[in-house]
Amino acid sequence: MLFQEDSSSSHSLEDLSREDLIQEVLHLKQALALAKERTELILQATNDAVYEWDLLSGYLSWNEGFLHLIGCEQQAIEHTIHFWSAHLHPQDYERVQESLQALFQQGGTQWVEQYRFRRKDGSYAYVLERGYIVYAAQNKPVRMIGTLQDVSKQKESELAREELSNEYAFLLDEIPSLVFSTQPDGHADFVNKQWLQYTGSAMKQIVGDGWTKAIHPLDRELTLQTWYTSVQQGINYQIQHRLLRHDGVYRWFQVDAVPYKDKHGTIIKWFGTCTDIEEVRQAKTETEDQLNYFYSLLMAIPSPIAIVRGPEHIVEFFNPHLEKLLGNILQVGVPLANCLEGLPAGYFFEMIQQVYQTGETRAIIEMPIQLTGRQGPPDAYHNLLFQAIRNKTGGRNGVLIFGHDVSEQVNARKKIEESRSRIRSILEGIPAMAWTTDVQGNTTYYNSHWYSYCGIPVGEKVNTYELIHPEDRPAVYSSWQEAQRSQSIWQAQYRLQREDGTYRWHLGRTVPVFDSEGNLLEWFGVGTDIEEQKQTQKMLENTLAELHEKNFELDQFVYKTSHDLRAPLTTILGLVTIIRGEAEESTKMQYVDLIEGRVQKLDTFIKSMLDYSRNTRTPVRSASIHFPALMEECLQELASLKHFDRLQIATQITGENINSDPFRLKIIFSNLISNAIKYQDFAKPDSYLHIHITLSPGQAEIVFTDNGVGIEQAYQDRIFSMFFRATDQSEGSGLGLYIVKQAVTVLQGSITLESKINKGTSFSIHLPNKAAG
Structure with a gap:
C-alpha cells in the first residue's frame, strides 16, 4: 500500500479550528508528497517501462525503465503519442492501432498487446504492453496507465522452437516410412509426407x-479398441492391420506407437510408425494355407x-x-544338427x-546352397521360409521349412547387373551426357x-x-509423363544450364528397357549438345526470311518500275502525236510544258531507283559532315520542283560536326525536303519546314518539322513500305520514304514519325557518330 489512513484526521473538518485546519492541510500535503515519492521510487526500481497517458491533453510520460528499454536519454523523448506510434514496427502498426481504437469504442478498461518497438540503435524489441483505462463521468476515458x-x-x-519444429517436420517427411503423431487423447495432429503420398x-x-x-x-x-486401450493406460501400442493405398489397394502394416x-510422467504426445509387411503377410498366409489344405500333397x-x-x-x-x-x-x-554336422549351416540352424x-x-x-564337397560358386539359391507348427492348444511343437528355388531369378538379376555395369562403362566413354532411371523415372545414374x-x-x-x-x-x-505412361521412346529439345550459368540447347532421348516377358526394367537416356545446330538453324531461318522479303520487294520493284516508267512515256508519246497535228504555237507550248512535267517525274523516279540501288549496294564510307554545305547542295537540286519557292525552309544547327556517310545523308535530306515541298497545305497562307540538327560527340539528332497536309493515323505504320502511297492522288513514286528508312538502317540509326491531318508532320532521326574511314 502506498497510502495508509491517519486515525488523527478521521474527525469532521467542521470541528477543527483555523490553526488545526492549517495543520491538517499541511499533514495532507506531506502525505501526498510522501506517496508521490514512493510511487516514483517504485517506478524507478522496476525494470518494466511504465507510462501514463493523459487522454485529454495527449501528454505521455514515461519512467526510467522506458529509457533503458529503447536506449534513449530523457531529453531525446517526446512526450506525445506520436513518438510512441513512430517507434512501432511497420508490420505491427496497423494491427496495434486498430486494437487500441476498438478498446476505446467498446469502452474497455484493460488492453494487452504484443508488438515490436524500435530502439535507439534501430533494432526492434518485442514488448508486451498491459494498459488500464481510467474513465471519468459519462464513461469518458481520461487517462491510460500501463507497462x-x-x-x-x-x-x-519461441521463434527458435518454431524453427526446430520445422526442422523436425522436415526430417519426418524424409523418413522412408509412414510416421504419425497424436495428442495425448489419441487424436492425430500430424502425419508425414510418406503417409499422405501412400493414402493420397x-x-x-x-x-x-x-x-x-x-x-x-x-x-x-479391433484397431480402435487396441488404440484406445493404449491411450487410456499409457502403454505402448502395437498391432497389424491393412491400410488403403491411394490406388484402392489394401496392404498390411505393422503399427507401433x-x-x-x-518429467512428471504426463503424456504430452504419441509417436508412431507404420511398416509395410504385405510381402511377409502374403508369404505367411501362403505357407499356412499350404500347411492346412495341402499337407497331403507335400511330396x-x-x-x-x-x-x-x-x-x-x-x-x-523331407x-x-x-x-x-x-x-x-x-x-x-x-x-537336424547331427544331419548338418560338418556343413556351414550355422545361420540356417x-x-x-x-x-x-x-x-x-x-x-x-x-x-x-552348395552341395557337399563342392568348391566354387553356389549351386543354387533358395528363399527359405521357417514356420512354427502348433498343436491343438496353440503350443509350438515343430518347425516347417519351405524352400523356393530362385536361382533363375538371382542369376538373371546378376546378368542384368553385369549388363548394366557394362552399359554404364560404355556410357562413361561416350562424349555426351548419359543417365539411367528406374521404372518410376527416378534417376539412378549419371555419367x-x-x-x-x-x-x-x-x-x-x-x-x-x-x-x-x-x-x-x-x-x-x-x-516425359506421356512417354512413361505409354512406355515408349522419349525425345525432346530443351536448354540445359551449364556450369557457368549459361544455357545450351540439347537433344534428350530416353529408351525403355524391357525383360524377356515385356516388363519394364529401366530407362537409358542420352543428351546431345545441339547448340551449334540450333544457331545454324536460326541463321538459316533468318536468311530464308530475308530472302523471302527480298523476293517480295524485287517483285514489287519490277512491277512498279515497269508501270511507273511506261506511264510517263505513254503520256509523252500521246502529247507528241497531238503536237504534230496542232497548228497553234501557243497550244503547242502548253503541250511541251506537259511533256516537260512528265519528263521531270520520270527523271525523279529514275533518280529514286538509282538511290535505292546505290543505297543497297554501296558500302558505307564515313567522313566529317558539313551540314550547311549538305543543305545547300540538296536545295540547289530541288529548286526546280514545283512550289519550291512557296516553302519557307529554316535550318538550326547546334554542336560540332560528326562523321557519317555523306551519300546516304544526302538521300535522307533530299527525300524529306522533297516530301515537304510536295505535300504543302495550300489552304494555309504560309508553308514552312524547320530542320533542327543537334550534334553531340556520340550522335546526331535531326528533326524535320513541317505544317503540311499530314498523314492519316491508319497509314503511319506503312509509310516506310516500298511503293506505298496513301492515296491515288499522291505524286511520289512510293520509294522516297522507303529509301530514307533503308539509309537510316544502313547507318545503324533510327527514325520515328509523328503526324496529324491538317497539322503537319515531324520526322525524328538519330544517327551514331561513326569513325572516319
Missing part, C-alpha cells in the same frame, strides 16, 4: 480421427520341404526335392531355433560427362528438372 515489458528473449526462444489424402483429412478411414473395415474395430512423457510340391519336431528339431519329414538338393544327409528321426522359441515366421532370402557439364560433384544428388530452362520445363515434363 511495457521486454519479452524479446522469450520471443526469440490431404493433411486436413487425416487430423483428428480421419486416419481411421484408411483402415480396412474388417480391421477397424509409444507415448512421449514429460508332389516341386520345392524342398522339411518338418522338424521338438526342441531337438528331430527330422520328421520331400524328394530337398533330398535331391542336399543329397542323402537328412535322416528321419535324427536331430539358428533361424530354426528362433522360430521354434518365438513362434514367429522367419525367412532367408536368396540363401546360397561423368553429365557432372562435368553441370559443374556438380560426382555422386551428388540433384534435381535435373531445375537445370532445364524454365520456359522449356512444362513441355519436357509433359512429354
